[in-house]
Amino acid sequence: MSLAPQRGLALYTIPAQRAFADALVAGLMKRFGDDPMRLARGVVLLPNNRGRRAVQDAFVRASGGGLLLPRLVTIGDPALDEAAGAMLDPADDLELLPPPVDPLARRMVLARLVSEERARQGEPVAADEAVRLAGALARTLDQLLVEEVAAAKLAELDVGRELTSHWERALDLFRIVIDRWPAELARMEAMDAAARRAIMLRRLAVRWKETPPAGFVCAAGITDPAPAVAALLRRVAELDQGLVVFQDLAIAMPAEEWDALGPHEPDASGFKARSIETHPQFQLKLLLERMSAGRGEVRTWREGSDHDASVARGKAIANAFAPAEFTGKWTDLEAPDRRLTGIRAVELATPADEAQAIALALRGALEVEGRTAALVTPDRALAERVAAHCARWGIDVDDTAGRPLATRAPGTLLTMMAEAAAQDFAPLALLALLKHPLVQSGEPRTLWLDGVRALDRALRGPRPAPGLAGIDAHLLDGDEREAPIRAAARQVWPEMRGLLEPLARSFGNGAQPLAAMIATLLETAEALCGFAVWAGPAGRAAAELLADLELRAADGPPLVDPASVAPLLGTLMEEVAIRPPQGGHPRLAIYGLIEARLQTADLTILGSLNEGTWPAIAAPDPWLAPRIRTELGLPGLDRGIGVAAHDFANALGAPEVLITRARRDGRSPTLASRFWLRLEALAGDRFVRDPDLASWAATIDNPGMHEPASRPEPSPAVEDRPRQISVTEVDRLKADPYAFYARRMLRLGAIDPVDAEPSPAWRGNQVHAILESWFREDGANPETLRPRAEALLGDVRTHPMIRALWGPRLIEAVDWIAREVSDRAGERSILAVEGKGILQLAGVELSGRFDRIDRLNDGGLVVVDYKTGQPPSTAAVRAGFSLQLGLLGMIAEAGKFAGVAGKAEGFEYWSLARNRAGGFGYVDSPCDPKKKDPIPADEFVAEARRNFTEAADVWLTGGAPFTAKLKPEYAPFGDYDQLMRRHEWYGREQR
Numbered sequence: 001m002s003l004a005p006q007r008g009l010a011l012y013t014i015p016a017q018r019a020f021a022d023a024l025v026a027g028l029m030k031r032f033g034d035d036p037m038r039l040a041r042g043v044v045l046l047p048n049n050r051g052r053r054a055v056q057d058a059f060v061r062a063s064g065g066g067l068l069l070p071r072l073v074t075i076g077d078p079a080l081d082e083a084a085g086a087m088l089d090p091a092d093d094l095e096l097l098p099p100p101v102d103p104l105a106r107r108m109v110l111a112r113l114v115s116e117e118r119a120r121q122g123e124p125v126a127a128d129e130a131v132r133l134a135g136a137l138a139r140t141l142d143q144l145l146v147e148e149v150a151a152a153k154l155a156e157l158d159v160g161r162e163l164t165s166h167w168e169r170a171l172d173l174f175r176i177v178i179d180r181w182p183a184e185l186a187r188m189e190a191m192d193a194a195a196r197r198a199i200m201l202r203r204l205a206v207r208w209k210e211t212p213p214a215g216f217v218c219a220a221g222i223t224d225p226a227p228a229v230a231a232l233l234r235r236v237a238e239l240d241q242g243l244v245v246f247q248d249l250a251i252a253m254p255a256e257e258w259d260a261l262g263p264h265e266p267d268a269s270g271f272k273a274r275s276i277e278t279h280p281q282f283q284l285k286l287l288l289e290r291m292s293a294g295r296g297e298v299r300t301w302r303e304g305s306d307h308d309a310s311v312a313r314g315k316a317i318a319n320a321f322a323p324a325e326f327t328g329k330w331t332d333l334e335a336p337d338r339r340l341t342g343i344r345a346v347e348l349a350t351p352a353d354e355a356q357a358i359a360l361a362l363r364g365a366l367e368v369e370g371r372t373a374a375l376v377t378p379d380r381a382l383a384e385r386v387a388a389h390c391a392r393w394g395i396d397v398d399d400t401a402g403r404p405l406a407t408r409a410p411g412t413l414l415t416m417m418a419e420a421a422a423q424d425f426a427p428l429a430l431l432a433l434l435k436h437p438l439v440q441s442g443e444p445r446t447l448w449l450d451g452v453r454a455l456d457r458a459l460r461g462p463r464p465a466p467g468l469a470g471i472d473a474h475l476l477d478g479d480e481r482e483a484p485i486r487a488a489a490r491q492v493w494p495e496m497r498g499l500l501e502p503l504a505r506s507f508g509n510g511a512q513p514l515a516a517m518i519a520t521l522l523e524t525a526e527a528l529c530g531f532a533v534w535a536g537p538a539g540r541a542a543a544e545l546l547a548d549l550e551l552r553a554a555d556g557p558p559l560v561d562p563a564s565v566a567p568l569l570g571t572l573m574e575e576v577a578i579r580p581p582q583g584g585h586p587r588l589a590i591y592g593l594i595e596a597r598l599q600t601a602d603l604t605i606l607g608s609l610n611e612g613t614w615p616a617i618a619a620p621d622p623w624l625a626p627r628i629r630t631e632l633g634l635p636g637l638d639r640g641i642g643v644a645a646h647d648f649a650n651a652l653g654a655p656e657v658l659i660t661r662a663r664r665d666g667r668s669p670t671l672a673s674r675f676w677l678r679l680e681a682l683a684g685d686r687f688v689r690d691p692d693l694a695s696w697a698a699t700i701d702n703p704g705m706h707e708p709a710s711r712p713e714p715s716p717a718v719e720d721r722p723r724q725i726s727v728t729e730v731d732r733l734k735a736d737p738y739a740f741y742a743r744r745m746l747r748l749g750a751i752d753p754v755d756a757e758p759s760p761a762w763r764g765n766q767v768h769a770i771l772e773s774w775f776r777e778d779g780a781n782p783e784t785l786r787p788r789a790e791a792l793l794g795d796v797r798t799h800p801m802i803r804a805l806w807g808p809r810l811i812e813a814v815d816w817i818a819r820e821v822s823d824r825a826g827e828r829s830i831l832a833v834e835g836k837g838i839l840q841l842a843g844v845e846l847s848g849r850f851d852r853i854d855r856l857n858d859g860g861l862v863v864v865d866y867k868t869g870q871p872p873s874t875a876a877v878r879a880g881f882s883l884q885l886g887l888l889g890m891i892a893e894a895g896k897f898a899g900v901a902g903k904a905e906g907f908e909y910w911s912l913a914r915n916r917a918g919g920f921g922y923v924d925s926p927c928d929p930k931k932k933d934p935i936p937a938d939e940f941v942a943e944a945r946r947n948f949t950e951a952a953d954v955w956l957t958g959g960a961p962f963t964a965k966l967k968p969e970y971a972p973f974g975d976y977d978q979l980m981r982r983h984e985w986y987g988r989e990q991r
Helices: 020-032 036-040 049-063 080-088 103-120 127-146 151-156 165-188 193-210 227-238 255-260 282-290 310-320 324-332 351-365 380-391 409-422 427-434 445-458 467-476 480-507 514-534 536-555 562-574 626-632 639-651 674-686 691-699 727-735 737-744 760-778 785-794 800-823 874-878 884-893 937-956
Strands: 011-014 043-046 071-074 217-220 242-247 298-300 343-348 373-376 588-591 603-606 656-662 724-726 828-841 844-856 861-867 904-914 920-924
Touching: 011 020, 020 036, 020 049, 020 217, 020 242, 043 049, 049 071, 103 127, 103 165, 103 536, 127 165, 127 193, 127 562, 151 165, 193 227, 217 227, 227 242, 227 282, 255 324, 282 639, 310 674, 324 674, 343 351, 343 674, 343 691, 351 373, 351 380, 351 603, 351 656, 351 691, 380 588, 409 427, 409 480, 409 514, 409 536, 409 562, 427 445, 445 480, 467 480, 480 514, 514 536, 514 562, 536 562, 603 639, 656 674, 724 727, 727 737, 727 844, 727 884, 727 937, 760 785, 760 800, 760 828, 760 844, 760 861, 785 800, 800 904, 800 920, 828 884, 828 937, 844 884, 844 904, 844 937, 861 884, 884 904, 884 937, 904 937
Parallel strands: 011 242, 011 298, 043 071, 043 217, 217 242, 343 656, 373 588, 373 603, 603 656, 724 844, 861 904
Antiparallel strands: 828 844, 844 861, 904 920
C-alpha cells in the first residue's frame, strides 16, 4: 500500500499591487466556488471587522447575484467563541472558560491597585493619573499574555545596576500589582481577554488537528505574530483544505536583507544583535518563524490582476524600504528599479492647505465614472477637515476610523460640567458650559442664549468669589455704572443656578466616591439638555460609558478628588471611537491605518506624512524599561513603526497614489516622515510632484486682487454729533477722533475679557474706592487707611497674583498717602472727594468727575488726581493733551461741583508708582516751576479752556471728519484698531 505524497504548507502572498480582498475572493471562488454549498461550508479568518467587511463586499462584487458566503471570523474578536460558532463549542474534555473581564472593571481595579501601592511607596497619585497608569499597565499586561510570557519571569530577571531608581521603583510596583491581579480576577470570576483568546486559538488548533473541518479554512491578511496566532495559522496551513494568505510578504527580498531583520540568536560571546523592528516586513518574518515555516514555502497568489506599472513600482518600493545598512545600493540601481510610476507628491504650507488639496483630489476622482478614491491617514484632525471641505460640494464622506468621544458634543459637555464644578464655577468654565450646543437645544435655546449673554456681560473682568454664592454676590454689588448689566443678569441667573445646584453640592464635598459624582453628572446633563444629550452614536456611547463607570467605580480608588473627574473622563473618552453610521458616498472613503488594511481604491491618498504622525512617535512604557522588555521577549516600543511602514508600503500598491504633507503644523515647522524621505532619496529627480494640486488649493478660496482700506474719516452731519463729552474723553477726541466717533456715535465700547487679569483700570478703581471710603467714613484718619487696603487684598475676589505682587506696593503707597495727607494738614484740608459736575461751554455739555479737591488755607483750591501708574508728561500737556486737571479746575471755578467754590490754584497728580528714593508714591504737577517748560498755575485753566473750545468747535459743533489716529503718539490705546482696519493703511498714507 503506497502512501499519498505529503502535502506541503499552503502559504501564499498577495502582492501590494493587487486589490487584496478582490484577489482573495477570486482565488477562493476558483478553488471552492464550483458548488455553492462548498463555499458556504468554508471559514475565512480575518484580522479585524473592517477587513471582514472588505472581504464580504468583494464576495458581493464577484458573485453578480445571490451567494451563500463562508463564515467570516475575526480572530481579534473578544467574543471569538461566539463568532466562530460550532468550531469552538466546548467538548466534554475541555474546561469551560470563564468570561473575559469587563475592560472598564479591569481598568478601575488596576487603578485602585496602583493607587494603593503608590501610596505605600509614599508617592500617592490622583485618581485620574492612576487611571492613566492603569491603562498603560493593562497594555503591558496584555503584551505579556499575548507573548505568553509568565509573570513569574519578572522575579527571575537580574536587572543589575543599570536601571535608574525610577525604573526600579516602577518595576517593583509592577511586580506587586501583577501578583495581586490574579486574586482580583478570581474574585470577579473572570479572566483576561488576551489570555482567553490565546487559549481559544490553541484549542481550535488542537481540534482541527484531531478533527479537521469539513469545509475549507483560509486565514487571510493576518499579521499578528502572537504565538497562539502563529500556532493556529500553522495548523490551517497543514489542513488538506487550508490556506494561509499573507498581504505583501516580500518573497523577492534579497536573502541578506531578510536575514538582517532578525530576530537573531546570541553569538558565541552571548551578544544578541537587535532586530530591525521598524522594517515593514519584520512582523511577517517573525510570524513565519513562529509558524516554523520558511519564506521559500510561500507562493504568489495567482488570482487577481496587477495594476498598470505596479509590478515595477513594487520593486522600487521594496528597494526604498531596504534596511539602513543596505541603502548604499540605491546609487547602483537601474532607473526602472527606482522609478515610482503612478506616485505623486504634494507639499503644502499648512494642514489647512493640505486638507483643501486632498478634498480637491477626492472631488476630481468623482469626475471619472466609476472611479473610487480613499484618504488614508492617522491624523483624525486632517480627516475631519477633508470631510468638511467635501461637504461644501454636498459630498458626504465617512471617516471610518471615527473620532474620540472626548471630542464629540456629549463628551465635551460632560468634561465641561466636571471642570466647571471642580473650579467652583469660575466664569470661563461656567460660561463654556452654559453655551455648549447641547444645553437647552431646541426651541428654548434662543431665549437661553440671550440669558447666557447677559450673564457673560456681567461676569466680564476679574473673577468673582468662588462658587455659585460668589456669583450671587457679584451680581448684587459692583460698579454703579454696570448696574443695568448686572440687573439683566440677575433676571436669568436663578434658573441657571437651580440647574447647577446639585452639581455644586456634589462636587463641593471634597474627595468622595466616584459613583456619586458620576450620578450627579448624569442627572445634571439631563436637566441641562434633556434626553438630546444621549441621542446619536456619540450620545449613546457617552451614556453607556457613564453607566458602566458608575457601576464599576466601586472597583476603583475609593475616594476621588473632584478635580480628577474631568481628566479621568477625558482619558476614558479618548479611547472610545465614535464612527459615523454607514451611508456616505459610495465611491469615496476616509480610513485610519487599521481600517485601511485589506482595502483598495483607484486613487489612494496618503495624508499627513510627517514624522511623529505617520509614523507616530512611540509612547514610552511607564512600567517596563526597554532593556526589561527585551529581556522578557516583549515587542520593542518601535515595533509600531514597522507596522505603520507595512501599512504605508501596502497602500503604495494602489493604481494611483498621492502622498501629501504640510511643511508646518499649528505650532512649528514639521519634519517629513522617514517614509517620505526614503521615497524622495530613492527616486531623486524622478520623485514626481504635483504643482497643479497645490496651486488649485491656494486658488480656490483666493478672492483675487483687493484694495486695502484707506484711512477712515467719517463725517456725520453736524446736527447728529454729540453735544455731551466728559473731561476724560477730550484727549481721545483730539488724538484719535475716529475712536471717539466709534465710542459715542456708534456706541461701541471695549469690554473686559472673562476672568480677566486685574487691569490697571481695575487697580485704579480699587484705589479710588478705598480712598473715597477712607475720607467719607473715616474722615481721612491716617490710622485707618492701611486696614482698608489690607481688607481689599484679603477679599476672596482679589486675584492671587495681585495679592502677591501688587499688594506690598499698594500697602507702601497708601502708607505714603496717609503720611502725605497728615503732613500737609497744616496748609490744606480735604474739601471733597469723588464729585461730579457739568458745565455748558462752547455749545457743548462738559462733564467731569474729580478724585479729590483740597482747600488751601488762603481759600484756593487744589485739584488732585490719583494715578496708579506714571502721570502724564509735561510735553503732552504743552501739546494740548492731558488737560484733565485744568478742565476739572474750570468746572470747579464755575461752581458746578456741589460744595466746592473758589479759584483753582494747584493741580497735582498723586502717583502710587515708584519714586526716586526707591519707595512708592510721589506728587507731580504740570505747573511745578521746577520742571522744564511748565505751564504757570494761573494760566492752566485758561489753557485747558482754550484747547477744549478749539476741539469742540472743530469736531462737535463743527463739521471736521473724525480722522483715525490723527495724533498717534497721543493715542496709545488700540480698542478700535481692528474696526478702523489700521494695519491696512497705517504708514501707507505717509508714503
